[in-house]
Amino acid sequence: MTKNGHIIFAVTTAIFAKRFELNSVMIQADWWHLIPAVLISCLIPDIDHPNSLIGQKLRWIAQPISLTFGHRGFTHSLLALIILWLSKFTFFKNLVIPDDIFQGIILGYFSHIIADILTPAGVPLFWPYRKRFRFPIINNNKNKKIEKRVCFSLFGCVILFPMYFPLLVKYIALLYIKII
Ligand SMILES: [Zn+2]
Numbered sequence: 001m002t003k004n005g006h007i008i009f010a011v012t013t014a015i016f017a018k019r020f021e022l023n024s025v026m027i028q029a030d031w032w033h034l035i036p037a038v039l040i041s042c043l044i045p046d047i048d049h050p051n052s053l054i055g056q057k058l059r060w061i062a063q064p065i066s067l068t069f070g071h072r073g074f075t076h077s078l079l080a081l082i083i084l085w086l087s088k089f090t091f092f093k094n095l096v097i098p099d100d101i102f103q104g105i106i107l108g109y110f111s112h113i114i115a116d117i118l119t120p121a122g123v124p125l126f127w128p129y130r131k132r133f134r135f136p137i138i139n140n141n142k143n144k145k146i147e148k149r150v151c152f153s154l155f156g157c158v159i160l161f162p163m164y165f166p167l168l169v170k171y172i173a174l175l176y177i178k179i180i
Helices: 003-019 024-028 031-041 044-048 053-057 059-069 078-087 099-117 146-160 165-179
Strands: none
Touching: 003 031, 003 099, 003 146, 024 099, 031 099, 044 053, 044 059, 044 099, 053 059, 078 099, 146 165
């Protein structure tokens, strides 16, 4: 998925988590904390690719990660997500990070993994077990517009829910029929 796709998908995930009140932190979460947090973390998994946006900025980290794990390896797994979560209680335990910012960071990272599952290459979700998990509804090689359509449709869903929900279900069903 492209970086723009990841950004839209991450913002959509944040709006979903807040509007559907996924947990007590999300109920209280400040939009000005949540959205920047997901924007910061949603591109981090691609640190394993030296030509990605974050890889270009932090080449000295990206290069060794890429050589060790390859693209869409460890950084695209649940293990990386768990280590990120544990970092709050280990590496960053002396740092005061508001809960909504921390959960936003986790959410942004998680949204990247989910978004990559929607592409044909998939991700090794349970790395080091190398089987790739995929639900390839977004194939940019087949249709350049499909990524934008899926991302903006999901964005529309979370923004307009519940008012236009029946209309949106119809639209997504039509879109899905077109894809398959
Ligand atoms: Zn990725």
